[in-house]
Amino acid sequence: MNTLFDKIWDEHVVQVVEDGPTQLYIDRLYCHEVTSPQAFNGLRERNLPVFRPNQVFCMPDHNIPTHDQDKPIEDSVGRKQVETLSANCRQFGLTEFKMNSKDNGIIHVVGPEKGLSLPGMTIVCGDSHTSTHGAVGAIAFGIGTSEVEMVLASQCILQSKPKSMRINIDGELAAGMTAKDVALYLMSQLTTSGATGYFIEYAGEVVRHLSMEGRLTLCNLSIEMGARGGFVAPDETTFEYLKGREYAPVGEAWDKAMAYWKTLWSDDDAVFDKELHFKSEDIEPRITYGTNPGMGIGITESIPAVDEVAETGRDSFLKSLQYMGFEPGQCLLGHPVDYVFLGACTNGRIEDFRAFASVVSGKKKAAGVTAWLVPGSWKVQEQIHEEGLDKVLADAGFEIRQPGCSACLAMNDDKIPAGKYAVSTSNRNFEGRQGPGARTILASPLVAAACALTGRITDPRTL
């Protein structure tokens, strides 16, 4: 009567500290340049080696420019961080997928793509969107830098076991709807703190029918509901996706792994601390209107009126609308858009580029819109080329940039100017997230594409 979470978690318990946390074994640690340097400093201060260097994979992604990657990074501070990661990898004997190499990309795109993230694993990274890797059926979650240091030093972490939540989404997704819309819908239902303290298992017909790319998008956004992570039990879609990937097991090892992976289900009589049910028919293409991802509406709906908002939250609600330049009760269809961003660990995969291209194919980008299309990895870049999507996009007036985190958090040059509206396929619409004063509207690649064509908030179903 175990949940899938119990099965994987229990398998990895080294010990339970009396009236304290669990010492949990970690199979895979990913490091990027922003949240790791202080952890490596910590090892040096304590004179410790990396305990299991073969289980650690590093790659810079946050600071990477999305043009001229063959040249040194212009921003000297960002460059130093990227160089520091390389130096640390050399000193501690770790694998690095360097900037501007075919292996590089956003960690949460590269990990699954290379078959480094596998079912039944425990996976951590100093990045909240590590929840993405849950799509392959792994316990994956974001950690702080002190915790990165713990894993480097001991391949373990101290954690309290989260509560379990199962979210079932029944029915079938209609045309024009994506995993992103499902996730944005869940966030507005649960709020950004509704799943805090929980680990989510996504289930139901809609989730079963999602591709791996769709599941990666859904799991990516678990953290935006406050959850530590979210995953999908592995099935044929998972196995099919992983088979033949660079680091996936082969031959006998594959058969052995498959035998184990096929046991990775929540038992029929498993009891969850919380179980929620949603219907696909209640979901339409979604957009956000506020400054946290839970502040979302169906694209044809209006922003709530003040009296629809709980009293303790009203100041924050109004502060948020003031920042966005919106009014309570306003419908956003037709509102002007200045920027469109396709990319990030949320929607920077090949399927997202296919979706975007399907909308803009044979049409033209609106003249007033600046569009940044940023693949999540060089592998995605290569697929875009192989499938001829670059040609379709170029004909419609779109240029493809080089891979990286880019405008999702604007640590590189890709910053949305103050006051401008950006329809973004990324994960957070916090104040200043895409640049000081930038106004972010989160949406799916289909909605982003529709907005790029018209220069206004547009329902892709009406094109």
Add this chain to the structure above:
Amino acid sequence: MKQKFDIIVSTCVPLPFENIDTDQIIPARFLKATDKKGMGDNLFRDWRYDADGKPNKSFVMNDPSYSGVILVAGKNFGSGSSREHAAWAIAGAGFRVVVSSFFADIHKNNELNNFVLPVVVTEPFLQKLFESIENDHQTQVKVDLPNQTITNLATGESEHFEINSYKKHCLMNGLDDVDFLVENKEKVVAWEKRRS
């Protein structure tokens, strides 16, 4: 960063907003350091300073009538990113305690790992505390870790708060998790043998 924790009595800095996310605590453009120094200068950067870098007079940290090592914030503090820079910024600006009715998971752990104590109180206690501070900016709060109590000294109202005894021991003795894990390496090796 390691410092021992006992009883703290202090005035407070209030931020009565819900869902204060880690991008507000420290914006991404200040995450480029390779050490932990100076983060406190950029705590709440875009609320604290205007676009030209001048202090924003209406922000609470620029109002000299507020002071102290206790930050009091609205529900769901620290949501968003896992960046420990947020905890380094809070610690770097001199705060020892953050009081809220709800914390985001990762950020809460990050505070604890930097010897900043997150104290979860009930929503009524929090609202009353905001009220006390608004009425008198010199309102003091007592945070007693050994007894796990927090007291609004303006009203005398007191609440018990939760912390597991392992982490309490760490805070009171200035120990961190890496120390513990390195001491327990044999258990990790035994676990690896068992699995293979």
